[in-house]
Amino acid sequence: MNSYSKIIGTGSYFPSKILTNKDLEKFVDTSDEWIVTRTGIRERRISEDKTTSEMAYEAAIKAIEDAQIRKEDIDGVIVATCTPDSLVPSTACYLEGKLGIKGPFAFDINAACSGFIYSLAIGDSLIKNNLANNILIVGAERLSSIVNWKDRSTCVLLGDGAGAVILSKSDKPGVRSLLLHADGEYTSLLECKAGGSTFLSNREDFDIESNLFSMKGNEVFKIAVRAMADVAVKAVEESGLNFEDIDFLIPHQANLRIIDAVAKRLKLDSDKVIVTLDKFGNTSAASIPTALDIARKNGKIKEGANIVSAAFGGGLTWAATVFTI
Structure with a gap:
C-alpha cells in the first residue's frame, strides 16, 4: 500500500491590533495610495x-x-520562523x-518566507x-519586532501572525511534489543581522536600528x-x-504584482488565486498556512482540491509544492 503525507487540519491566528496604511502615514513618509499601488497591502x-511561540x-x-x-497523537513539532522567541531554545x-506534550521531536526551520514549504518537505520525508x-x-x-519603523521601504510590508497544519500519514494522495532551492550569492539582498552571533559579538558597539530587517x-x-513562477510551474509538472x-x-503573500505574474504563468484566473496580503501584509513563513486556513474556513477551498503553493524569501530561498487537501 502506498504511503503519503496529507494535511488533515489547519489553523491560524492573527493579533487583534490592526495597523492601516493611514496609520503609517502619521509617522512614516508614505501614503496609502503608494503602498497599495506597489504592493496591494492595505x-x-x-x-x-504575544510572542512568536x-x-x-x-x-x-x-x-x-x-x-x-489528540495532542498526544503528535509525533513531532516543526516551526518555520525567522523571528524565534530566542536563539536557544527553539520556538518549537x-x-x-505550551501544548503540554512531552517526547515528540521539536525544532525550528529558518528559510525566511519559504520556511513553511521547507518544513512541509521535511515533514513529508519523515x-x-x-x-x-x-x-x-x-x-x-x-x-514587527525586527522592523525599522523609520525605513519606509520595508516597514509598510510586514505583519505578524501564525498558521498551522497537521501533516499525517495517509493512504490517499496529499503532498504530490516538493521543490526546494536557495542561492547564497544574494544573502545581502534581504537580511536582518540583529540577534545573530556576528551582531552579538560586537556588544560594545550596538547599533540595532541599522541591523534590523532590510531589503x-x-x-x-x-x-x-x-x-x-518557474518553481510553481515545475512543481505542477x-x-x-x-x-x-x-x-x-x-502563493506567499509578499506583493500582488508577483502573485499576478505567477498566476499568469500557471494560466489561472484570479478567482483561483488566494490573496490575503491586503488585510495581513507579508507574514513570511506564516503567509501560506494562514491563507490556506482562511480559504478552507470560509468555504472557498473544499476537500479534494488540488493546490499549488510557491514562496520566495531571504537567503535567497524559493520553494513550491503541489498538494491535495
Missing part, C-alpha cells in the same frame, strides 16, 4: 504582547481541533511546552520514512517574479497532475 496585524500555540490548537486528533520547544505519523507544522512570525526591493522583486487539474494557487 493593513497588517501587530502583536503587542504564543501565536504559534493559538494556531496549533485550532489545527489540532480541526484534524480531530517553547510551543511543545512520514514517508516511518519516523512519524502526525506532525504539527507551524509558520509563525513576529516581524533591496527592486533587485529582490526581479528575482522573485521569475523564481516563484512533477506532481503527476495536469495544469487543468489545479484548483487553486496559494
Whole structure:
C-alpha cells in the first residue's frame, strides 16, 4: 500500500491590533495610495504582547481541533520562523511546552518566507520514512519586532501572525511534489543581522536600528517574479497532475504584482488565486498556512482540491509544492 503525507487540519491566528496604511502615514513618509499601488497591502496585524511561540500555540490548537486528533497523537513539532522567541531554545520547544506534550521531536526551520514549504518537505520525508505519523507544522512570525519603523521601504510590508497544519500519514494522495532551492550569492539582498552571533559579538558597539530587517526591493522583486513562477510551474509538472487539474494557487503573500505574474504563468484566473496580503501584509513563513486556513474556513477551498503553493524569501530561498487537501 502506498504511503503519503496529507494535511488533515489547519489553523491560524492573527493579533487583534490592526495597523492601516493611514496609520503609517502619521509617522512614516508614505501614503496609502503608494503602498497599495506597489504592493496591494492595505493593513497588517501587530502583536503587542504575544510572542512568536504564543501565536504559534493559538494556531496549533485550532489545527489540532480541526484534524480531530489528540495532542498526544503528535509525533513531532516543526516551526518555520525567522523571528524565534530566542536563539536557544527553539520556538518549537517553547510551543511543545505550551501544548503540554512531552517526547515528540521539536525544532525550528529558518528559510525566511519559504520556511513553511521547507518544513512541509521535511515533514513529508519523515512520514514517508516511518519516523512519524502526525506532525504539527507551524509558520509563525513576529516581524514587527525586527522592523525599522523609520525605513519606509520595508516597514509598510510586514505583519505578524501564525498558521498551522497537521501533516499525517495517509493512504490517499496529499503532498504530490516538493521543490526546494536557495542561492547564497544574494544573502545581502534581504537580511536582518540583529540577534545573530556576528551582531552579538560586537556588544560594545550596538547599533540595532541599522541591523534590523532590510531589503533591496527592486533587485529582490526581479528575482522573485521569475523564481516563484518557474518553481510553481515545475512543481505542477512533477506532481503527476495536469495544469487543468489545479484548483487553486496559494502563493506567499509578499506583493500582488508577483502573485499576478505567477498566476499568469500557471494560466489561472484570479478567482483561483488566494490573496490575503491586503488585510495581513507579508507574514513570511506564516503567509501560506494562514491563507490556506482562511480559504478552507470560509468555504472557498473544499476537500479534494488540488493546490499549488510557491514562496520566495531571504537567503535567497524559493520553494513550491503541489498538494491535495
